[in-house]
Every structure is written in C-alpha cells, then in structure tokens.
Amino acid sequence: MSVSPATPAPPATAPAPDDGGLLRAIAVTKAFGGLVAVEDVSFQIPARSIVSIIGPNGAGKTTFFNMLTGLYAPTAGRIAFDGRDITGRRPDRITALGIARTFQNIRxxxxxxxxxxxxxxxxxxxxxxxxxxxxxxxxxxxxxxxxxxxxxxxxxxxxxxxxxxxxxxxxxxxxxxxxxxxxxxxxSDPKLLLLDEPTAGMNPNESARLTAFMRQLRDERDVTILLIEHDMKVVMDVSERVTVLDHGTKIAEGEPATVRNDPRVVEAYLGKRESESADETGETTAEGG
Amino acid sequence: MDLSMLGALTRPLREIVANKWFNRIAVPVVIGFAIVFPLFFVGASPFINNTVQALVYVVMALGLNVVVGFAGLLDLGYVAFYAMGSYAIGWFGSEFLYPVNHQKGVHFLVSRLPGSLPGVHINFFIVIVIAAALAAAAGAVIGLPTLRLRGDYIAIVTLAFGEIIGNIAANGDQLHFGQYTLTAGRQGITPVDVPNLPGVGDFSPLNNRPWYYVALALVLIVLFCNVRLRDSRLGRAWIALREDEVAAASMGVPIVRTKLLAYATGAAFGGMAGVLLSSYTNTVNADSFNFSFSIFVLAMVILGGLGSIWGVVLGALALSYFNTYGIPDVLGPFLKNFGLDVTQLGFGIFGFVLVLMMVLRPQGLLPERRRKLEMTQGIGADESLVEVNA
Amino acid sequence: MEAASFAAGRVRRASALAWVRGLLSSYGLYVALLALPLVYGINDLQHAHNLTRLGQNLVNGLSNGAIWALVALGYTLVYGIIELINFAHGDVFMIGSFASFAFWTTLGLTVATSVLGLVGGLLVTLVVSMIACGALNVMIERVAYRPLRNAPKLAPLITAVGFSFILQNVGELWLGPAQHNVSDLIHAQQKVFSISGVVVNRSDLLALAVTAPLVILLTTFIARSRLGKAMRATAQDPEAARLMGINVDTTISAAFALGGMMAGAGGLIYALYQTNIWFFQGFRAGLFAFTAAVMGGIGNLRGAVAGGLIIGCVQQISDNRFGSQWTEAIVFGYLILVMVFKPQGLFGEQTREAG
Structure with missing residues (x-):
C-alpha cells in the first residue's frame, strides 16, 4: 500500500537530482512564535507529474507553499529543487531557478x-x-x-x-x-508551477477546462504542477498523487483513489460524523474519475 | 474650489499628453521653444533667474518622482541629496579646502580664475558626476534601513536621515579632520565655482542665460532618464513592488536591489540639482537643508501627479512660479485685504496646497493612469508584508 | 527524527547572518540606550568620584521626558486605532503652549500673582489648553484624515504634513518668527530640594505633578470606560467593532480628542518649564515624541510614557555632554535604530499586526 501516515524522513544525504524528485522537502517545519503551522513535513514531487496538496482550512497548505517559494524561511528542515538546496533562499532567486506560483486570492x-x-x-x-x-x-x-x-x-x-x-x-x-x-x-519559464486553489470561484465547466489545461501544460511544456485544491472533483481528476495535510502535519499520501478512502483523511475532513457525508464525497469523486 | 472644475481645466492638457503624437510633435516644439525664448529677455532678467530656479526644481521633482512616484517609497528626507550635491561643489569647487597642497590648491580642467585659487577646484561638470555618485551612495545607505518597514515608517526614517544630515551640515564646522572641518557650518561656503563652457557666454550673476541652458540641459537629461526608466524592466518592477511586494518577489523581482536602485537613482538626480543650485546661488547654505525643502519638492510631485512625468514637470514649474510670482504678486494683494502679510505665509500656503490636493484631487493635475486608480479607488493600498525573507 | 535534527542544524548554520541580525534586533537597542548612562557614569566616577552629574541629567531628563510622554500618548492613541502618523500632532502641542500663554495672560497671571491665584489660574489654563487642543485635533481629523480613510496611507500622511505646516504658520503669525520669552510664573529654576547634590527644581515637580495624574486618568479611562473599551476594540479590528455596533467614527474622534488633550497639557507644562516658546517647537517635539511612542511599542500607552521618559534622558545627556546642537541628530539616530531594529518597540506593540 502506498498510503502510509507520514512516511519516515528519507536518509539525510544531499538530495540527488537524479532520483526522480524535481522538488524534495525534508522534515520541513515552520513555526510562528509558539504556533506551529507546518510540522516535520517531508514530501517529494517527481518531474512531469501533477500533485495535489489537500487538507481542511488552516492545515498549513499555503504556509507550505510560501516556504517552497521563499516567502517564508523554514524554521527547520530543508527544501531541494532540481538538485539544489533552496532552503531559505530569496523568493526572486527561487523564481529564477524555476518555481513559479499563483495566489489563493489573486494578486x-x-x-x-x-x-x-x-x-x-x-x-x-x-x-x-x-x-x-x-x-x-x-x-x-x-x-x-x-x-x-x-x-x-x-x-x-x-x-x-x-x-x-x-x-x-x-x-x-x-x-x-x-x-x-x-x-x-x-x-518565467518555470519547471515547477504552484497553483494555490486555482479553481476557487469557478463553475464546474470552467474547472473542467482548467483541469484539461493543466494536463496540456504538463504535456506540451514539461511543467510539473503542484496544486492546493479544495474541489475534490478536480483533485481526483487531475492529480497523480495527493498529499493530505492536517494541523500542519502530513496525515496521508498516495494515489487519489487510496487517499480518498483513508479513514484518517475522512476524519480530518469530516470530524466524527463519517457516514453520510463521507458517502457524498465518495460519490462526487467517483463521478470525477 | 470645485473638484470637477479643476479636472475640466486640465482635461485638454491631459488629452494632449496622452496623445501619441504628443511625443513626436509637441516635445520637439516645447524643447525648441525652451531653447529660443530666453533670447527675448536680457541676460539679467529676473524672469530668467526665476526660471533657472524653477528648472532646478524640475530636476529635483523628477528625481523624487522616481522614489515616491514610481517605486512608492515615501521619502520625506529628499533634502539630504540636495545637501550632498551642495557639498560636492562646496568641497570640490571652492576655496573651502584651502590648506590642500600647501595652499596652492588642486585643479582639474578648470578655467584660469579658479585655476589660480587655493582649495580643490574640479570642473563643474565632473563635480556633477561626482555629486550624482555621492548622492546615489547616500540614497542607498538611507534606503537600506527602510527596506523591511511599512510605508509610513519609511517616511519617518527618511525624514530623520534628512534632519540628521541637515544637523551635521549646520554643525560640521565643529567636526575636525586634521586641518579640515567637514562643513563650514552655518557660515556657509561662498563663493562657489561656476561652470566653464565656451560658447554659451559668461556664467555670472548678471547673465542668467548660460545658467538657463545648463539647467535646461540637465532637465532634458533627467527627463529622458525618467521616460526611459518608466517604460523598462526596472520601471515595471518598481510599479509591481509598489502594488504588491509579495507578488513582485514571487515573480522574480529582487526586493532589496530594486528598491535601492530607486533610492539611488532618485538621489543622484537630487545631487546633480544640488550642485547646480549651489553654484548658481554662489553659496552652500547649511540653513537651507531643512524639512520644508523636502516638502516643497514633494508638493510639486503630488501637485503634478505621483508617477506622472509630465505632471511632475508641470507641478514643479507651477509651484516654483507660484512661489516667486503667485504668492507675492497675486496672493499678496488679495490677502492684504484681510490684513495678512503674505511674506509670513509661505509654508502655510504650501501646507494648505497639500491638504487641498489630497482631499480634492489626490491623483494630481496630470495623473498617471495607474496612480489615479490607486489614489481614487484605493487599489494597491499597502498591505503589510508577511515575512519576506529578503 | 534524525533527519529532522540534522536538517535543523543545517539551517542554523546557513543563517549565521540572520542570527547576528536577530541578536542585534533583540539587544542592539538596549545596548545603545544603556551605553549613554554607563559610559558617562563611569566617566563621572573617574573624574568627579561621584554620580551627581549623571543623576542631575537623569532627573532633568525624566521631568523633560514627562512632556514628551504626554505628546507621545497622542501619537500612540491615534496610531493604535487608525495606523496613521498624525504628523500635525507636534504642532497641536505647540498651539497648546501658545494658547496657554495667551490664556494666562488674559487671566492676568503674572510673577506677582499670589500662590493661590496662580494655582487656580493655571488649573483653569490647563483645562482650557486641553479642551482647545482636543478640539483642534478632532477638527484636523474631520478635515484632513476622515475624507481619506480609504485612500492609500500615503494620502493622510501628506495631509498631516500639510496641516503641520498650516499650524506652524498660525503660530508664526500669532507670536512672530522669533522665540518668545514668557513670564516665569512658577520660578521654574528655583530649587526645591536636593539629594546628594542632585537638585530638583520646581519645574521638575510641576512636570511630575501634572503628568502622573493625567496618565493615570487616561489609562484608567481607556481600561474602564465604555468609550475606552470601544477604542480598544476598534484598535484590534475596526470591521468587527463596526459589526458589534460600535460607532467607529466617534471612537476615532475620541482618540484624537484624548490625544489632543494630552498635547494641550504638555504644551502648558512646556511653556512653564522652558519659559520660552516658538512656532517651530512642535516639529522637534513631535519627532521626539514619535520616537518615544515607537520605542514604547506603538499603541501601548504605558510604553509611550516609558519611551517619553527615556527620550527625555537621552536628550538631557546629549544636551549636557555633546552640546544641544547635536541633540536632534542623536535622538533621530535613536529613532532610526528603533525603527530598524525594534519597530515593535521595547515593550511590544498593540496594533492589529501584532495582535
């Protein structure tokens, strides 16, 4: 099974560019004063893949994005991109290396x-x-x-x-x-494109078109895509892998179908009442697939 | 005063400026006119005298426009760069450093008269370049501490720097370096070298025409730089930073470098203007380096329209002439009816202009398209930076 | 787990520069502030074998600082609520001095007035000055700031500077461009008592006697009264305050009124203390007080008072040791240090961003 709660951190060697990971985050933590927004998250994205990060509001998704793009320096941990350590680098340098992003509320x-x-x-x-x-x-x-x-x-x-x-x-x-x-x-000719809730405020039609566009981007321009998304239909439809954050920690990771049924994920999203709502989510995603 | 009236008055002007033919026809015509018109006045004409000062203010306003208008960094200490320019000509173009070289002086590409005097005497135009470099360095140093600050804190820090430099200028005669002092203190440095340019006549208090041409040339150079910068990679980066620092940084704009370039560029123009003004008035006067000077130049930028190059030129000319003619000749007789002496009202009137402009027409007389949006619709209102790791 | 700690180590080493910067921002300002009394204290001990001179500096500094504290309260109140540097505030303080002088002259107070008449007259003057400055400050808010509440921050800051110029001009027309000596009603420099050579004058006692009750009243008012609570709520979140039924405009006006009143009181003390007033006094006072407000953590009332006292001491030490012509440069130097290394102040800020 590819689903495992917070896989143990990979060996602490310099991330090699040839291991298939375009981006690797190793045990990344971000604390604001006493508040830990992201805790010990390890994560990697293979080149030319489309990967989603999901999680309830306040799970630390955008904070994680901000660390990848250099807006925040991680409190601990390392981030490697394309064979280079980019931990704590300036945002403009990181953009020059090939990471570009959009914002949750358009900026x-x-x-x-x-x-x-x-x-x-x-x-x-x-x-x-x-x-x-x-x-x-x-x-x-x-x-x-x-x-x-x-x-x-x-x-x-x-x-x-x-x-x-x-x-x-x-x-x-x-x-x-x-x-x-x-x-x-x-x-900016990115190798990696980070999309922060790209379908927010879109109707299903528009979302579907954007989904198709993401695939097109990947296929035509060799862009790897990482997105934060709330629309489960989009997530299930487009992503090859899904990572679930909750309260700043990674609670699940793997293929969309498996993650969807992970009890921890269901609980994180829906709290204790699992039965009906869980079915609903399941239905939506089933349609999408 | 009615807001719509003001708008209606400047509308034809705004349309002309917006027209693409403006640059092809109007600009050469205006420049041609600017070159010819002093010939209709005698050399000592007070109007030419006031125009030279107005042109110097145009240079300063265009410089401040880079910092405040383009990059959106509210600089309330612009007088610091006027001071740097003044001391550049004070140090390198007067007898102030008379002990140098056993009181025989150091001379470089200067005409016979200053060439025989003690002190350092470097060619006026080289001093302008030196002043630009000095002021740019000062601008970057002053800018450095403001990089992580919110907009209004930037204003206060630059104001504080301006005051510190004024304070040091006024008391610099107590700072000794061997036989030298840093400045001449409140006593000032006078006389100051004048330019030496064959073909345009004598640079003397009796002949303002050559001064006029030097000032005009400086205006044209600075104007050219402003236009080129506005429509460039750097100009776009300044606007982007002004609107949204986080987004700009995420798009690859280096915050520190881009902001410091704005400070340094604006400062360089201020320094150049300072050299010219001190040489023209034949003195380096420490008492003139005060806060109200910064505000005077800022008022020009705001009156014309933040970020709008032609607006700033208009604003600088308007306020400068208003200062030399409007206040004594127009407002004076008017205010006399109320028993007020206009000579005591100078800065109050400028304060009034600032308040009136901001409340009635914050975008200025010839607003720049973007700034108009920002000032009237509150777009790009400062959002505090989360934590940019710059 | 191992990987995590290893990674943390790497980050720490990579950011040695950030560590230095952090150290400076944590302690740099304290060091810079303590340097003055320490250096001169040691200096005094070596040369005079006592601390009398430093003690005298500090006593004068504290009483002088009481005036800056009153002015700083106005900055901190207003900034705490609408995040605006009320640049004209220093000039409101100046008008307070002028109004006090004009009023006590109208009352006929002179050096010869009896003690009872003097105390009564000055108390009335205090009230009048406070009301005048409070009203003036509210008027400025209505005319210059309220129309621009949704404009970029730049706009009200510029009108504030404009109003500062207008008020200075009013002052210049009122009493002329030169410094104006006012009658020394309280014999400001008369010694009251001394402790091991450190003299405490009447002026020092006056500053303390007016400032302390006012500060206590103000902090109590903000903490206890309905309006005070509304002010704190608006400071934290104006939108939520509005939704809770708080009239935000009234609350902002109240902040300006209270700030103006403190400046009015400061203006009276300044006139009695310095016996010398002029139209330009507000510029310097405003910047000194603003430095105090930021040093104390803007929005923090007690911090502003502490900041005012600190700035007073810095000013006195500088006046006495370097010469008063350098004081402005030195205090502004501290202003820059505070802004750069500790924009949240020594005691923490109480504005939206921090809370």
Missing amino acids: LFASMSALENVQVGQHARMKAGLFGSILRPPWVRREERETRDKAREMLDYVGLDSSVHEQLAVNLSYGDQRRVEIARALA
Whole structure:
C-alpha cells in the first residue's frame, strides 16, 4: 500500500537530482512564535507529474507553499529543487531557478495591463539594468520586444485574445484574472508551477477546462504542477498523487483513489460524523474519475 | 474650489499628453521653444533667474518622482541629496579646502580664475558626476534601513536621515579632520565655482542665460532618464513592488536591489540639482537643508501627479512660479485685504496646497493612469508584508 | 527524527547572518540606550568620584521626558486605532503652549500673582489648553484624515504634513518668527530640594505633578470606560467593532480628542518649564515624541510614557555632554535604530499586526 501516515524522513544525504524528485522537502517545519503551522513535513514531487496538496482550512497548505517559494524561511528542515538546496533562499532567486506560483486570492498588479503583468513575470529572465534601461542599446530593445511577444504568446496560450491584452488587470473579469495570473507565472519559464486553489470561484465547466489545461501544460511544456485544491472533483481528476495535510502535519499520501478512502483523511475532513457525508464525497469523486 | 472644475481645466492638457503624437510633435516644439525664448529677455532678467530656479526644481521633482512616484517609497528626507550635491561643489569647487597642497590648491580642467585659487577646484561638470555618485551612495545607505518597514515608517526614517544630515551640515564646522572641518557650518561656503563652457557666454550673476541652458540641459537629461526608466524592466518592477511586494518577489523581482536602485537613482538626480543650485546661488547654505525643502519638492510631485512625468514637470514649474510670482504678486494683494502679510505665509500656503490636493484631487493635475486608480479607488493600498525573507 | 535534527542544524548554520541580525534586533537597542548612562557614569566616577552629574541629567531628563510622554500618548492613541502618523500632532502641542500663554495672560497671571491665584489660574489654563487642543485635533481629523480613510496611507500622511505646516504658520503669525520669552510664573529654576547634590527644581515637580495624574486618568479611562473599551476594540479590528455596533467614527474622534488633550497639557507644562516658546517647537517635539511612542511599542500607552521618559534622558545627556546642537541628530539616530531594529518597540506593540 502506498498510503502510509507520514512516511519516515528519507536518509539525510544531499538530495540527488537524479532520483526522480524535481522538488524534495525534508522534515520541513515552520513555526510562528509558539504556533506551529507546518510540522516535520517531508514530501517529494517527481518531474512531469501533477500533485495535489489537500487538507481542511488552516492545515498549513499555503504556509507550505510560501516556504517552497521563499516567502517564508523554514524554521527547520530543508527544501531541494532540481538538485539544489533552496532552503531559505530569496523568493526572486527561487523564481529564477524555476518555481513559479499563483495566489489563493489573486494578486495581480491591479493598475498594470494584462500584458505588463506577464512582462513582470519575465523579470528573472531579463537582463536590462539601470543603465541598460536608460540608454536602451540594441540588445535591450530586442529583449523588450521579445518579452512583449512572449507575453502576448502566453496570454494567447491561456486563452485570452488580444482584445484584453492591453486592459488593466483590475478591469478584467474574475476568470480572466485567474488566467492572467497563470500566464504571468508561466512567463518565467518555470519547471515547477504552484497553483494555490486555482479553481476557487469557478463553475464546474470552467474547472473542467482548467483541469484539461493543466494536463496540456504538463504535456506540451514539461511543467510539473503542484496544486492546493479544495474541489475534490478536480483533485481526483487531475492529480497523480495527493498529499493530505492536517494541523500542519502530513496525515496521508498516495494515489487519489487510496487517499480518498483513508479513514484518517475522512476524519480530518469530516470530524466524527463519517457516514453520510463521507458517502457524498465518495460519490462526487467517483463521478470525477 | 470645485473638484470637477479643476479636472475640466486640465482635461485638454491631459488629452494632449496622452496623445501619441504628443511625443513626436509637441516635445520637439516645447524643447525648441525652451531653447529660443530666453533670447527675448536680457541676460539679467529676473524672469530668467526665476526660471533657472524653477528648472532646478524640475530636476529635483523628477528625481523624487522616481522614489515616491514610481517605486512608492515615501521619502520625506529628499533634502539630504540636495545637501550632498551642495557639498560636492562646496568641497570640490571652492576655496573651502584651502590648506590642500600647501595652499596652492588642486585643479582639474578648470578655467584660469579658479585655476589660480587655493582649495580643490574640479570642473563643474565632473563635480556633477561626482555629486550624482555621492548622492546615489547616500540614497542607498538611507534606503537600506527602510527596506523591511511599512510605508509610513519609511517616511519617518527618511525624514530623520534628512534632519540628521541637515544637523551635521549646520554643525560640521565643529567636526575636525586634521586641518579640515567637514562643513563650514552655518557660515556657509561662498563663493562657489561656476561652470566653464565656451560658447554659451559668461556664467555670472548678471547673465542668467548660460545658467538657463545648463539647467535646461540637465532637465532634458533627467527627463529622458525618467521616460526611459518608466517604460523598462526596472520601471515595471518598481510599479509591481509598489502594488504588491509579495507578488513582485514571487515573480522574480529582487526586493532589496530594486528598491535601492530607486533610492539611488532618485538621489543622484537630487545631487546633480544640488550642485547646480549651489553654484548658481554662489553659496552652500547649511540653513537651507531643512524639512520644508523636502516638502516643497514633494508638493510639486503630488501637485503634478505621483508617477506622472509630465505632471511632475508641470507641478514643479507651477509651484516654483507660484512661489516667486503667485504668492507675492497675486496672493499678496488679495490677502492684504484681510490684513495678512503674505511674506509670513509661505509654508502655510504650501501646507494648505497639500491638504487641498489630497482631499480634492489626490491623483494630481496630470495623473498617471495607474496612480489615479490607486489614489481614487484605493487599489494597491499597502498591505503589510508577511515575512519576506529578503 | 534524525533527519529532522540534522536538517535543523543545517539551517542554523546557513543563517549565521540572520542570527547576528536577530541578536542585534533583540539587544542592539538596549545596548545603545544603556551605553549613554554607563559610559558617562563611569566617566563621572573617574573624574568627579561621584554620580551627581549623571543623576542631575537623569532627573532633568525624566521631568523633560514627562512632556514628551504626554505628546507621545497622542501619537500612540491615534496610531493604535487608525495606523496613521498624525504628523500635525507636534504642532497641536505647540498651539497648546501658545494658547496657554495667551490664556494666562488674559487671566492676568503674572510673577506677582499670589500662590493661590496662580494655582487656580493655571488649573483653569490647563483645562482650557486641553479642551482647545482636543478640539483642534478632532477638527484636523474631520478635515484632513476622515475624507481619506480609504485612500492609500500615503494620502493622510501628506495631509498631516500639510496641516503641520498650516499650524506652524498660525503660530508664526500669532507670536512672530522669533522665540518668545514668557513670564516665569512658577520660578521654574528655583530649587526645591536636593539629594546628594542632585537638585530638583520646581519645574521638575510641576512636570511630575501634572503628568502622573493625567496618565493615570487616561489609562484608567481607556481600561474602564465604555468609550475606552470601544477604542480598544476598534484598535484590534475596526470591521468587527463596526459589526458589534460600535460607532467607529466617534471612537476615532475620541482618540484624537484624548490625544489632543494630552498635547494641550504638555504644551502648558512646556511653556512653564522652558519659559520660552516658538512656532517651530512642535516639529522637534513631535519627532521626539514619535520616537518615544515607537520605542514604547506603538499603541501601548504605558510604553509611550516609558519611551517619553527615556527620550527625555537621552536628550538631557546629549544636551549636557555633546552640546544641544547635536541633540536632534542623536535622538533621530535613536529613532532610526528603533525603527530598524525594534519597530515593535521595547515593550511590544498593540496594533492589529501584532495582535
């Protein structure tokens, strides 16, 4: 059985790039003062996979994301990405190494156009500095042109036609804002894309399309995807592996079908009353599969 | 005053600025006009004199605009960079350091007169470069402690730095380094070297025209830098940081480096303006490095519209002329009816302008598109940073 | 388990720099604050073989600091509730001095007035100054801050600076640009008693006699009264407070009123203590008091008082040892140190972010 409560931490050697894990978190802990938000979580994502983290509200999922992207430095533990130790590195460095993300409550640069938002996403891949920006030599002009073209391409790729490219992010519809955010993240050429509740606020139709899009991304662009998701249908549908966090610790991990039936998971989600609600969840996921 | 009236007044202007032909036709025309018009005035004309000062303020306002307007870092200590520029010309372009080289002086690319005086005398234009570098370094040093602070704390820390530098300038005559002191204290440094530029005439108090052209050239350079920076990778990163630090960092924008570049760039322009102003007024006056100077420049940026380059130019010219003409010639007679002496009202009027602008039209006269959204709809209101590990 | 501890070790070693920074932010400010009295205490012992001079510095510092404490309370009250640096607050304090002077002159108080008349007259002056400054502060909030409550923080900060300039100009028109000597009603520099050479003057007693009861009244009011509770609730979560039926506008006005009253009292003490007032006194006082408020943990009333007393001592030591022309630079240096290494203050902050 692949489901095991909090598998013992792997041997404490430098994470090798060739063991199939694009990202490895080893015994990661984050405490805010006395409050432990994430405790001793070990975790790995194989390259070119789609993996979900689920768990009830306040389980520490977003905190975990924030550690992966460098917004928080872990209190203890290590994180390795693509064969490099990225524990406690700055967020911009981590983005440059190839991790990009979206946010639970969309964080676009509201007063910038969709296009400019995606151009900011390419910051780490550009070189123009202070004097380059002022003097604008030919290579900077070329770089600007290329970024603009690439931003348009990204917006097209996520399904936004050119009529919205110049619109200010704040004026876009909710669904389009989500797309721009994904385009902005993709613009940094990530190897790993972290999506924080990407289907929040979407109807089943939109969710299904996004699910298909995630697969397409993985297949066409070799992007590994890690998502936090509440919509069980999406989780069961798209993920190859699921990790369940509760109260900051990992309580289960494995294939969606197995995790779904894990009693600890059911309990974490539903408290003591297991019977009816559990069946409901089961039904939804069954439909999805 | 009515809000909509103010808006209606500037609308045609705003439309012109927004027009893409503006840059192709209007800009060369305005520059051409700026080059020709002093020829219609005598060299000692007080109007040209006031215009030179106005242009220096344009340079400072454009510099502050990089920090406050682009990057959204409220700097209340901008006077520090004016002071750095002033002391750059004070140290390297006057007799202040007279003991140097056995009182024979050190000279570098200067004309005959300063070339025979004791003290360090370096070519004016090289001093401008030195001042830019000094001020940029000071800007980065002042910026460093503010990096992890909330917006209003940044304002207070920069204000404190500005006051400390003013305090050191005013009492620097008590700080001895061998035969030298750091500054001349409240006594000030005077006279100060003037530029030496063949072909534009004598730089003297009686002939303001060459000063005007140097000031105009500086404005054009700084304007060029502002425009280029706004539409660049760096400009976008500043706006991104201003709007959402967490998202910007997650998109690969290095917070520390990008903020420090904003401080340093803005400071460099302030330093350059400081050299010119001190040379033009022929003195380095420690008493002028005070908080109200910072606010004067900030008011220009706000009046014009935070982040809006043409707005800031307009705001600086408007407030500067308002100061030299509007207050004594227009408001003066008006206020006299109420028994008020306008010469005692200078900073109160500026305070009033600040309050009025913020309450009635926080986006400024020629608002920048984004800032208008932010100021009127509260977009991008500061959200405290969780814990960016920068 | 082994892996976990190993990993923890790695993190710790990797962030030696962060460790130094942590150490500085934990103890740096204490060291910087204690350095002054320690260095000069040792210095005094070596040269004069007693601590009289340092003791005198501290006594003067504490009484002077009482004024900063009163002003700091206004900053901390307002910041605690709406997270706004009321930049005009120092100038409200200045207006307090001016109003006190004007009022006691109207009352006809002079150096020759009898003790009873003086005490009564000054008490009335105190009340008048407090009411005037409270009302002024409320008015400023209505005109300059309330319309901007949903704007970016930058906007009200700028109107605050604008109002500060306006008030300074009012002061300049009122009593002229020069420093103005006021009659020394209480014979401020008259010695009351001394302990082993450390002299306590009337001015020192006055500052203590006015400040202590006011601070006790204020903290009791905030802790016990309905309005005080509403203020604390609004400080913690304005949205929830609104939902609970608290009138947030009234509560904010109350904070400004109370802050203004403290500044008014401070203004009177300052005038009697220094016997010298001018339109620009509020700028320096405001920044000193703001430093005190941040040092005490902004939003924390007792902290603000402690911060005020500390700043008073720093100021006195600096005035006496380096010369008063350097005091501003030194206090502002502390301001930067506090902001950078301990923005939460020495005693912890009580604002939304922290709680």
